[in-house]
Amino acid sequence: MVDQARARRLAKRISSIVATAIEYEIKDPRLRFVTITDTKMTGDLREATVYYTVMGETLDTEPDYTEAAAGLDKAKGILRSKVGAATGVKFTPILSFQLDTVPTAAKEMEELLARARAADARVAQVAVNASYAGDVDPYKADDDTDDED
Numbered sequence: 001m002v003d004q005a006r007a008r009r010l011a012k013r014i015s016s017i018v019a020t021a022i023e024y025e026i027k028d029p030r031l032r033f034v035t036i037t038d039t040k041m042t043g044d045l046r047e048a049t050v051y052y053t054v055m056g057e058t059l060d061t062e063p064d065y066t067e068a069a070a071g072l073d074k075a076k077g078i079l080r081s082k083v084g085a086a087t088g089v090k091f092t093p094i095l096s097f098q099l100d101t102v103p104t105a106a107k108e109m110e111e112l113l114a115r116a117r118a119a120d121a122r123v124a125q126v127a128v129n130a131s132y133a134g135d136v137d138p139y140k141a142d143d144d145t146d147d148e149d
Contacts, residue, residue, distance in 0.1 A: 004043075006045075007041040007042075007043065007045060008041075010041055010045060010048075010087065010089070010093075011038075011039040011040060011041045011048065012039070013086070013087055014039045014041075014048050014050065014083050014087070014093070014095075015036050015038065015039040015050065017079075017082055017083050017086045017087070018036050018039075018050055018079050018082075018083065018095070019035070019036040021078070021079055021082050022034055022036065022075070022079075025082070026075050026078065026079075028071045028074065028075060030064075030067040030068055030070060030071030031068065031071045031072065031075065033054050033055045033056065033057065033063060033068070034052050034053075034054055034068050034071070034072065035052060035053050035054075035055065036050060036051070036052050037051045037052060037053055037100045037102070037103075038050075038051040038100065039051065041093065042093075045089065045091070045093060046091060046093055046094065047093055047094045047096065048083075048093040048094070048095050048096070049096050049097075049098050050095055050096070050097050050098070051097075051098050051099075051100040052068070052072065052097060052098075052099065052100060053099070053100045053102075053103050054068045054099075065099060069097065069099070072097040073097070076095055076097070079095055080092055080093075080094070080095050083095065
């Protein structure tokens, strides 16, 4: 078993190598908007899972995840050879690519928080002119009844 610090360093190095190769060396147009977000290594350093996300061409267009996955699958061999040449490890890890769902989940969370803020604002607006249905303190006791005992 390899220590986890070495696995983390190698994973970080692989992320950097793959990102640089996608940006500058691989000319596949399907990879134009692919961004490498993270890499996880197995304990024996034999396999690396590279997480990626895909951005749309503009803010209004939906990214093409299937084309990006096909482009990464096609470039997998080239990327693995670049990782092997740049890292110099005894066994070049097998690369697998996984779509990173964190940005999508973060976007959904932001939308939920925005809806909660809007609901809170509506409640605060209603509460401005609201009054109590009964007394302000419904548990207020009469002082006269306690003194007669």
